[in-house]
Amino acid sequence: MSLEQDWKQINEGSDDDLSSLLRPGQLNKLHSLSPLQKIKRHLFINMCWSIAVALLYIVIMVEFPLWPVLLTIGITQAFTIWAIYTAWHQYKNIAPFAGNSLSLLAEMERHYYGMNKWIKLQKKVAIIIYPISATGGYMIGGIVGSGKTIEQFFSKPIVIIALALVILILVPCCVYLTKWMFNKSFGKHLAALKKNIEELKAEK
Amino acid sequence: MNETEFLTQVRLNQGIIYKLVGLYANDAEEKKDIYQEVLLNAWKGWPAFREEAKFSTWLYRICLNTIFTLKRKKQHIDYKDSLEPLSPAVEHSGIQKEDLQRLQQAIRFLSETDRAIISMHLDGFENGEIAGVLGISNNNVAVKLHRCKVQLSNLLMQKL
Numbered sequence: 398m399s400l401e402q403d404w405k406q407i408n409e410g411s412d413d414d415l416s417s418l419l420r421p422g423q424l425n426k427l428h429s430l431s432p433l434q435k436i437k438r439h440l441f442i443n444m445c446w447s448i449a450v451a452l453l454y455i456v457i458m459v460e461f462p463l464w465p466v467l468l469t470i471g472i473t474q475a476f477t478i479w480a481i482y483t484a485w486h487q488y489k490n491i492a493p494f495a496g497n498s499l500s501l502l503a504e505m506e507r508h509y510y511g512m513n514k515w516i517k518l519q520k521k522v523a524i525i526i527y528p529i530s531a532t533g534g535y536m537i538g539g540i541v542g543s544g545k546t547i548e549q550f551f552s553k554p555i556v557i558i559a560l561a562l563v564i565l566i567l568v569p570c571c572v573y574l575t576k577w578m579f580n581k582s583f584g585k586h587l588a589a590l591k592k593n594i595e596e597l598k599a600e601k
Numbered sequence: 602m603n604e605t606e607f608l609t610q611v612r613l614n615q616g617i618i619y620k621l622v623g624l625y626a627n628d629a630e631e632k633k634d635i636y637q638e639v640l641l642n643a644w645k646g647w648p649a650f651r652e653e654a655k656f657s658t659w660l661y662r663i664c665l666n667t668i669f670t671l672k673r674k675k676q677h678i679d680y681k682d683s684l685e686p687l688s689p690a691v692e693h694s695g696i697q698k699e700d701l702q703r704l705q706q707a708i709r710f711l712s713e714t715d716r717a718i719i720s721m722h723l724d725g726f727e728n729g730e731i732a733g734v735l736g737i738s739n740n741n742v743a744v745k746l747h748r749c750k751v752q753l754s755n756l757l758m759q760k761l
Binding site: 400401403404405406407411412414418419420421424428429430431433498499500501502503583586589590593596597598600 | 615629633636642644649662672700701720724725736737
C-alpha cells in the first residue's frame with residue numbers, strides 16, 4: 398500500500414476526547430486558550446487596575462496637596478491615563494480569532510507581532526512610569542513617616558542620595574522583573590513562532 | 602448558526618483533526634487543549650464559511666493555524682513514547698497498525714512546518730493549494746516537499 402493510501406486511512410480515526418466535544422451543546426461551553434486571548438484578558442485586568450490606581454492618585458493629590466507630590470503624582474497620573482488609553486486601543490485591536498481566511502504564515506506573523514507589540518508597550522510603560530512613581534511613593538512615605546514638611550524632609554543630603562539609590566535599584570529591578578515575567582509567560586511560544594515563521598519563509 | 606449542520610460536517614471530517622493533532626500534540630492533555638481550540642475556531646468561523654472551498658480544506662486550514670499559534674509544551678525528543686495509540690477505527694481498517702504508526706512516527710521526526718507540508722501532500726493537496734494554505738510560493742512548496750520526501754523515505758528505511 399502506498400504512503401498516500403496509508404495516510405488517508407488515518408482519516409477514519411477519532412478518539413473519545415474528540416468525540417465528546419462533538420456533542421450538541423458542547424461548543425458554546427468551550428473557551429479559548431489562545432495566547433492572544435490571554436493577552437486580551439490581561440489587558441482588560443491591567444486597565445481595571447490602572448483605573449483603580451488613577452483614582453487612588455486623585456485621593457493622594459487631595460490628601461497631600463504639596464507641590465512636589467502634586468508634580469510627581471500628576472506626571473504619573475498623566476502616564477497612567479496614557480497607558481489606559483493605549484491599553485484600550487490595543488485591546489480593541491487584538492483579535493484572537495481573525496477568521497479563517499489567513500494563511501498559516503500570515504496567522505503566525507499576526508500572533509507574533511501582536512504579542513511583541515504588547516510586550517514592547519508594557520516595557521515602555523515600565524521604564525517611564527516606575528522612576529516617577531517610585532519618587533512619588535518615596536516622598537509620600539517620607540513625609541507621612543517623618544511628619545515633616547517636604548522642605549524639611551529633603552533638607553538632609555542623605556535623603557536625596559537615598560532617593561537616587563531607590564530609583565537606581567528599584568527601577569532596573571522592576572524593568573528586569575517585567576522582562577522576566579514576559580519571557581516566562583510567552584518567551585518559548587514566541588521563539589517557536591519565530592522559528593516556524595523563518596522556517597516557512599526560507600527558500601532552501 | 603446551525604449547530605447540527607456544523608457538527609455533522611465536523612464529524613464527517615474529524616479524521617483531519619485527529620490526524621493533524623496527533624502529529625503535533627506532545628501528550629494527552631495537550632491534545633485535548635488543541636481539539637478544543639480547533640473546534641472553537643471552526644465554530645466561530647462557521648458563519649463566514651462559504652462553500653467556495655471544500656469543508657475539508659477549510660478545516661485543514663483552521664487546524665494548522667490553530668496548532669501553530671496555540672502555546673504548546675516544549676517538544677519531546679522521544680517521539681515513540683509521546684505518540685498516542687491509534688484509534689480503534691484505524692486499527693480495524695485493514696491495514697497494518699505498525700505501518701501506520703511507523704509512518705506517523707516518521708512524520709513526527711520532521712520539523713513542524715515540514716509535517717504540515719507532507720501531511721497536506723499525502724492527503725492529496727496540489728502544490729498550489731498547499732502554497733495557499735501555508736502562505737508561501739509554489740516553488741518554495743516544491744523545494745520543501747522534495748526535501749521532506751527524501752527525509753521521510755530515509756526515516757522509513759531506518760528502524761524507528
